[in-house]
Amino acid sequence: MSLSEVNRRRTFAVISHPDAGKTTLTEKLLLFSGAIHIAGAVKGRKSKRFATSDWMEIEKQRGISVASSVMQFEYGDAVVNLLDTPGHQDFSEDTYRVLTAVDAAVMVIDGANGVEAQTLKLLEVCRRQRTPIITFINKLDRDVRPPLELLSEVEDHLGVAAIPFSWPIGTGKDFRGVYDLQRSQIRAFRAGEAVRPDDSVTLQGLDDPRAVEQFGETWLRAKDEIELVAGATPTLDRELFLAGKQSPVLFGSAINNFGIREILDALVDLAPPPKVREAVQRPVDPAEARFTGMVFKVQANMDQQHRDRVAFVRVCSGKFDRGMALTVTRTGKKIKTSNVVSFLSQRREITEEAYPGDIIGIPNHGTLCLGDTLTEGEMLEFSGLPFFSPEIFQTVEALDPMRAKQLSEALRHLSEEGAIQVFRPMRGGPTLLGAVGALQFEVVSHRLAGEYRVEVRFSPSRYRLSRWVSSTDATAMKRFIEFNAGRMAYDAAEQMTLLAAHPSEIAALKETYPAIVFSEMRELS
Numbered sequence: 001m002s003l004s005e006v007n008r009r010r011t012f013a014v015i016s017h018p019d020a021g022k023t024t025l026t027e028k029l030l031l032f033s034g035a036i037h038i039a040g041a042v043k044g045r046k047s048k049r050f051a052t053s054d055w056m057e058i059e060k061q062r063g064i065s066v067a068s069s070v071m072q073f074e075y076g077d078a079v080v081n082l083l084d085t086p087g088h089q090d091f092s093e094d095t096y097r098v099l100t101a102v103d104a105a106v107m108v109i110d111g112a113n114g115v116e117a118q119t120l121k122l123l124e125v126c127r128r129q130r131t132p133i134i135t136f137i138n139k140l141d142r143d144v145r146p147p148l149e150l151l152s153e154v155e156d157h158l159g160v161a162a163i164p165f166s167w168p169i170g171t172g173k174d175f176r177g178v179y180d181l182q183r184s185q186i187r188a189f190r191a192g193e194a195v196r197p198d199d200s201v202t203l204q205g206l207d208d209p210r211a212v213e214q215f216g217e218t219w220l221r222a223k224d225e226i227e228l229v230a231g232a233t234p235t236l237d238r239e240l241f242l243a244g245k246q247s248p249v250l251f252g253s254a255i256n257n258f259g260i261r262e263i264l265d266a267l268v269d270l271a272p273p274p275k276v277r278e279a280v281q282r283p284v285d286p287a288e289a290r291f292t293g294m295v296f297k298v299q300a301n302m303d304q305q306h307r308d309r310v311a312f313v314r315v316c317s318g319k320f321d322r323g324m325a326l327t328v329t330r331t332g333k334k335i336k337t338s339n340v341v342s343f344l345s346q347r348r349e350i351t352e353e354a355y356p357g358d359i360i361g362i363p364n365h366g367t368l369c370l371g372d373t374l375t376e377g378e379m380l381e382f383s384g385l386p387f388f389s390p391e392i393f394q395t396v397e398a399l400d401p402m403r404a405k406q407l408s409e410a411l412r413h414l415s416e417e418g419a420i421q422v423f424r425p426m427r428g429g430p431t432l433l434g435a436v437g438a439l440q441f442e443v444v445s446h447r448l449a450g451e452y453r454v455e456v457r458f459s460p461s462r463y464r465l466s467r468w469v470s471s472t473d474a475t476a477m478k479r480f481i482e483f484n485a486g487r488m489a490y491d492a493a494e495q496m497t498l499l500a501a502h503p504s505e506i507a508a509l510k511e512t513y514p515a516i517v518f519s520e521m522r523e524l525s
């Protein structure tokens, strides 16, 4: 296994609150790397994909991005894998799982709105996984909040030390550019999408007399702030950055192509190559000769014409060669890999080889589930793929009782994809569906009708919460289940789950049954 192939990989995701500019930034990153040549291509790709897939009508109608995808491109010597995440919060579970497959994240913050709710939730996941984060404060061409205030908000809310790499010279109508604190250079701003990546004017140092000539008062005000900031903030400590404790902060305007190259440079210079990943049995080093990989996402009907189901696999170690036989360790089954796809700059292509950090797509008909581990034969299971306890519950029934069997089969598929969580009450009765966001029900209903020909009726459930329960004390567990049988259910993986209508019920049970562990999150292991 060539170590240099591992070391030149950078695998990351862009995360943000909806509307902060994630889609725009993604497109500009591709544009700057040369992977695409026309602005607007990413949106164009999206609408094309909508048209090929019926259920995505929903996202077209609502103008949100439900589907995630992967884009690979080269930047300098680096091979960059950019994993797209759904912007809408109702699909945040999907985003959380994508985050388990990356080595770094770029967090986009709308300079006018500061840190928003969705960013906080996503950051919590990054923190748990100690994912290093590069912060991009966007929309400086608009009236944004004072930069110092934004920095302290990042620090207070996100619990990371913010290290400014650049500093804005004016904002809104007065936005003139940024001072690059790393290179001691001024980069002048010019509005417009036509600006090429390398034609920005640069001035050297804080005392370049041309700065006052060009930017006047705005520069003088910025200079005071820059001197203050430069004196007050430490330089970036790479170890602290890699541990997710410090975040470099860049200011810019994605729509105007401003600040994009700096993000790419920071990714290549600072973000880590693939690192050791934990499996239940042992840690797995990316430089190991043998292939291992983890399924972090399963998506059906990416191409409606072929009705395929694609498992997105992150390569964790070794080298993937087309045609190699891989073992699904959950079942022990071998799979063929002759038509595995890669995601080179938005095109799905048959891949010949892939290295740690890369994402490959394996078409299959149900052999691969979320969280599966693939190896050349060793019985390994990667841990850490999260499932969150749902916040909305509804019972589901087929309108035509003769279709009940198809419904349960379809629900099994959809839960294997992570589209919805399925609970089977221990004492019988209608199946319960659990979702983190209401829109998941709409997508599921649409897909059940379109893909499985099952029309369904959802009914509200009295349950509002669930907790996975476990205990090291088998007797206590048995007693707990017996006494609470009326509100126990099995999830799709046959894990015991407690259903509750109110948080106070769970609080009371915790007191009564101290030997039972109630978990809001289940990690596949």
Ligand code: G4P
Pocket (backbone or CB within 6 Å): 016, 017, 018, 019, 020, 021, 022, 023, 024, 025, 087, 138, 139, 140, 141, 142, 252, 253, 254, 255, 256
């Ligand atoms: P998202 O994926 O995070 O949801 O955000 P997206 O990129 O779709 O951007 C949300 C809106 O913010 C878009 O405007 C986009 O053009 C705008 N935007 C992104 N970056 C900048 C920036 O640097 N400056 C300014 N002023 N606006 C920016 P929209 O009107 O919702 O969509 P569109 O009609 O422009 O496509």
